[in-house]
Amino acid sequence: MSTTAQTRREWLLSDRPQSRLQAKLGRAYVTWRRFSGNGLALVGLGIIVALVLVAIFADLIAPYSPTIGDLKNARLLPPSATHWFGTDDLGRDIFSRIVHGSRLTLFVVILVAVIAAPIGLLVGTVAGYAGGWIDAVLMRVTDIFLAFPKLILALAFVAALGPGIENAVIAIAITSWPPYARIARAETLTVRNSDYIAAVRLMGASPMRIVLRHIMPLCLSSLIVRVTLDMAGIILTAAGLGFLGLGAQPPLPEWGAMIASGRRFILDQWWVAGMPGIAILVVSLGFNLLGDGLRDALDPRSGEQ
Amino acid sequence: MTAALAIDGLGVVYDHYHVLKGVSLRIEPGESYGLVGESGSGKSTLLRAIAGLAPVSAGTITVDGETLGPRRDKAFHRKVQMVFQDPYGSLHPRQTVDRLLLEPLAIHGFANAEERIVRALDEVGLGSGFRFRYPHQLSGGQRQRVAIARALILEPSILLLDEPTSALDASVQAEVLNLLEEVRRTRSLTFLMVSHDLAIITHLCGRLMVMHNGAEVETLDAASLAAGHVTQDYSRRLLAASAGFVRTAEPAAGPTAGRFASAGQRSI
Numbered sequence: 001m002s003t004t005a006q007t008r009r010e011w012l013l014s015d016r017p018q019s020r021l022q023a024k025l026g027r028a029y030v031t032w033r034r035f036s037g038n039g040l041a042l043v044g045l046g047i048i049v050a051l052v053l054v055a056i057f058a059d060l061i062a063p064y065s066p067t068i069g070d071l072k073n074a075r076l077l078p079p080s081a082t083h084w085f086g087t088d089d090l091g092r093d094i095f096s097r098i099v100h101g102s103r104l105t106l107f108v109v110i111l112v113a114v115i116a117a118p119i120g121l122l123v124g125t126v127a128g129y130a131g132g133w134i135d136a137v138l139m140r141v142t143d144i145f146l147a148f149p150k151l152i153l154a155l156a157f158v159a160a161l162g163p164g165i166e167n168a169v170i171a172i173a174i175t176s177w178p179p180y181a182r183i184a185r186a187e188t189l190t191v192r193n194s195d196y197i198a199a200v201r202l203m204g205a206s207p208m209r210i211v212l213r214h215i216m217p218l219c220l221s222s223l224i225v226r227v228t229l230d231m232a233g234i235i236l237t238a239a240g241l242g243f244l245g246l247g248a249q250p251p252l253p254e255w256g257a258m259i260a261s262g263r264r265f266i267l268d269q270w271w272v273a274g275m276p277g278i279a280i281l282v283v284s285l286g287f288n289l290l291g292d293g294l295r296d297a298l299d300p301r302s303g304e305q
Numbered sequence: 306m307t308a309a310l311a312i313d314g315l316g317v318v319y320d321h322y323h324v325l326k327g328v329s330l331r332i333e334p335g336e337s338y339g340l341v342g343e344s345g346s347g348k349s350t351l352l353r354a355i356a357g358l359a360p361v362s363a364g365t366i367t368v369d370g371e372t373l374g375p376r377r378d379k380a381f382h383r384k385v386q387m388v389f390q391d392p393y394g395s396l397h398p399r400q401t402v403d404r405l406l407l408e409p410l411a412i413h414g415f416a417n418a419e420e421r422i423v424r425a426l427d428e429v430g431l432g433s434g435f436r437f438r439y440p441h442q443l444s445g446g447q448r449q450r451v452a453i454a455r456a457l458i459l460e461p462s463i464l465l466l467d468e469p470t471s472a473l474d475a476s477v478q479a480e481v482l483n484l485l486e487e488v489r490r491t492r493s494l495t496f497l498m499v500s501h502d503l504a505i506i507t508h509l510c511g512r513l514m515v516m517h518n519g520a521e522v523e524t525l526d527a528a529s530l531a532a533g534h535v536t537q538d539y540s541r542r543l544l545a546a547s548a549g550f551v552r553t554a555e556p557a558a559g560p561t562a563g564r565f566a567s568a569g570q571r572s573i
Contacts, residue, residue, distance in 0.1 A: 017437035023401050027439070195395035198358050199455070203409040204382035213408075217399050 034297040041293020047286025055102040062096035067251040069093070076269045086271035088262065094275045097253035101276065104254045105283060108169055108238040109231050115173035117227050120180025125211050125219060127181070128188025139185065146178040151240055158246040165254065168247040172237050176230065183226055187219040221298035228291035232284035239280055255280050307370040309334040309463055309495040310355070310385075316363030317347075317354050317519075324350045325519045327364065334462070337489060337496040339506035339513030339527075341543070347519035348499040349390070352465045355497070356387050368463065383413060386456035387465040391472045392448035396440040402426070402451050403436045409459050425454040429484060446477035450484065457488060464489075466498040470505065482509065503547045507531045515540045 013030070017023040035041055054061060064083075069075075069091030077087045085094035127138035145153075157171035158164075191197060192215070200214050239256025241247035248254030250261075255276040262273030310332040317325040325347045332338045340348040353359040355366055357377040366373045368384060389395035396405060406425055410418040423433055429450040440448055449469060456464060469485065470478040486509060489496055500506050506513050507527045515522040515537070523537045535541050 015438070015442060016434045017401075020401070020403060020437060023403075023437035023439070195389040195391060196397040198353075198356075199387070199389065199395050199452075200397075200408065201358065202356050202382060202387055203412050203455075203459070204377070204379045205408070205412050209412070214397060 031297050035293050038293045038296055040289050041296070044286045044289025044291075044293060047282060048290055051102055051106060051283055051286065054099055055106045058099050058103055062093075062099040064093035064096040066092065066097045066100035066253045076265065076272070078269070079271055085275040086269070088258070088272045089265065094258075094271065097258060098255065098276055098279050101253040101255045101258065101279070102283075104165060104248055104252060105235055105238070108165065108172070109234055109287075111169045112173045112176060112234050113227050113231070115169075116177040117180055117223060119173075120177040121184045121216060121219060121223055123177070124181035124184025124186075125188045125215050128185040129192050129207065129211050129215060131192075135185075138181070142178045142181045145175065146182075148175065150175045151237060154237060154241060155244070155246060158241060163246045163249060165248040165252065168238055168241045171241070172234055176234065179230075180223055180226065183222055184219045187222055188215050191215060191218055221294075225291055225295040225298060228287055228294055231287035231291070235280060235284055235287070308332060308367070309336070309369060310497065311367040312351075312355070312364065313367070314364035315351065315354060315361065315366065317350050317359050318362040319360070323519060324359075325354065328516070328519070328521055329364075330514055330521075330524070332495055332497060334495055335493045336512065337498065337510045339510035340497070340499045340516060341501060341503060341506055341513055342516035342522075343501065343543070346516040348501075348516055349467050350519075351516075352387065352467050352497065352499055356385065356465060357381075379413060383459050384461055385463045385465065386459060386461040387467065388449070388452050388456050388469045390468040392445050392452055393440075393472065395452050396448055398440055401437050401439055402431075402443075405451065405455055406458055409455065413459060421458060425458045428457065428488065429454040444477075445473050446481060449473060449477075449481050453481075453484065453488070457492075460492075461494070463495045463497065466496060468500050469498075471500070471502070478505075485509070503530065503544065515543060 009029075011022065012026045014022065014026060017026055069087065071091045074083070074087045074091040074093075076089055077083050079086045083093050083095065085098065087093055088097070123138050123142065127135040127142075153175045154168070154171035157174060158167050161167040161170065197210060197214060200210055205214075238247055238254070239259065242254040242256025242258075243260040245257070245260065248257050250257065258276040259273045259280075262269070262276070266273050308331045311330070313329050314327045315325055315329070316323065316327055328347070328351060330338070340351060342348050350359050354361050357373075361375070368381065373381065400408075403422060406422045407418055410421060415421060422436065426433055426436060431447065431450050431454070435443065435447065435451070440451070443451065449472075453469075466485065470481050473481060482505065485496075488494065496510070498506065498510060507530055510527055512524065512526050513530060514524045515535075517539050522539045523535065525535060525540070529535070530544075533544060535544060
């Protein structure tokens with residue numbers, strides 16, 4: 001907090017915020033400064049932002065249709081100026097397919113996070129705070145889900161519900177909440193006997209209020225970090241299901257399914273499987289870097305006591 | 306006259322270990338009552354049992370003539386509040402002072418929360434400049450003031466104080482103790498205060514109970530404690546233990562060392 005700094009920064013870092021908004025913004029700014037000090041995390045953030053932008057503007061970016069190819073003239077062309085990533089066996093432009101596939105990837109990742117993280121958070125915090133038989137029941141259920149191999153359980157669900165991207169999402173969400181529940185429970189156990197929770201109990205707060213308003217915010221940052229780090233795994237599982245033909249169905253340009261269809265030509269036309277593979281790699285890497293950066297920036301045990 | 310707080314044969318058991326063994330006491334409205342004893346004597350557990358934070362296995366607790374059940378209701382929470390020992394652990398690390406003070410008002414559906422928060426901060430001498438700070442932006446003494454403001458904002462009649470100054474350094478201790486004494490006088494509160502510092506207890510409390518191993522040793526008034534008129538052996542040893550520090554320093558060292566010793570003893 002040097003005196004030469006801009007007034008806006010001083011306002012954000014003020015010791016004596018004048019309003020709720022200023023206190024919140026100041027806190028967010030401190031977190032952002034910690035995050036942006038980490039170069040790799042910014043690279044990760046850049047990749048994810050780029051992914052989101054590509055998904056939003058896919059129609060504008062993609063030069064060709066992702067589903068209709070030119071079977072007569074453009075089968076299995078190598079990367080060139082007209083087809084940046086080459087074309088596949090049906091004459092479709094791979095670059096356009098990857099651009100449109102980003103929507104599917106983002107759809108899967110966001111939906112899984114939106115379904116799995118709240119379930120895990122709720123189960124974990126309730127189990128941790130309530131203790132006793134509620135804890136035992138909830139955690140045994142969690143253990144049962146944890147004991148199944150993730151991909152196999154997802155396979156079983158997709159087999160039961162029928163192939164398709166929505167079912168793949170549900171299958172992945174069902175199998176990915178248990179680790180979040182365990183994290184949330186562990187965090188809850190460390191704070192449930194603290195004096196500040198006792199103080200809230202002493203004010204007459206109901207258990208639901210304590211869990212929702214006082215315990216969950218404390219579990220949130222470690223959960224966000226974990227979810228971000230899991231994003232890569234979710235993308236890979238979705239790609240795996242697509243590869244096995246149980247996720248997105250043709251002609252949807254899902255990256256895993258694209259690899260699956262390209263593996264027949266992998267020795268002669270490497271770009272058919274290679275390009276979507278690189279896309280998965282880059283996006284997974286982006287989420288991992290972002291997750292690492294968030295862990296350093298949000299860690300409740302660093303910075304503040 | 307009904308007692309503000311009456312406890313009869315209170316027992317607390319944690320995992321088959323009897324932390325409190327049938328403690329009884331009676332506190333009149335407006336009285337300031339002290340609990341002293343060594344670490345592990347069950348003083349803090351007694352407070353937590355009253356607050357409903359410890360498992361009661363035997364006995365009854367009566368507040369203003371009403372015997373409490375195993376669950377505390379909202380009326381109880383408006384009547385009885387507590388200040389914890391460690392101000393670094395009793396404030397939620399992710400909530401601003403404003404949010405901390407708003408919570409009890411929201412739970413009990415108080416109107417004009419805005420006004421009450423400002424008043425509560427003024428009362429503990431913090432002013433509204435501290436309102437939107439996070440606990441990590443406050444010093445230990447300021448945190449304890451916030452904790453006191455939070456306890457007082459529901460306008461309770463009984464305040465449970467669990468060594469409210471033992472985590473603070475000596476100069477801040479005096480400020481917080483004066484603040485507590487002042488709010489007690491202006492609001493005619495009933496205090497039940499735990500401390501292992503006999504000087505604080507004799508200063509603030511009218512009567513006190515000496516505890517050892519989860520049971521009462523004896524009940525005294527502050528004057529007889531100050532004069533050393535105790536009947537039980539254990540109390541005598543407790544007194545000697547807190548005074549002994551100064552006496553050993555006296556013969557060899559000068560007045561500076563003596564003063565230092567007494568200050569050190571106060572900040573146990």
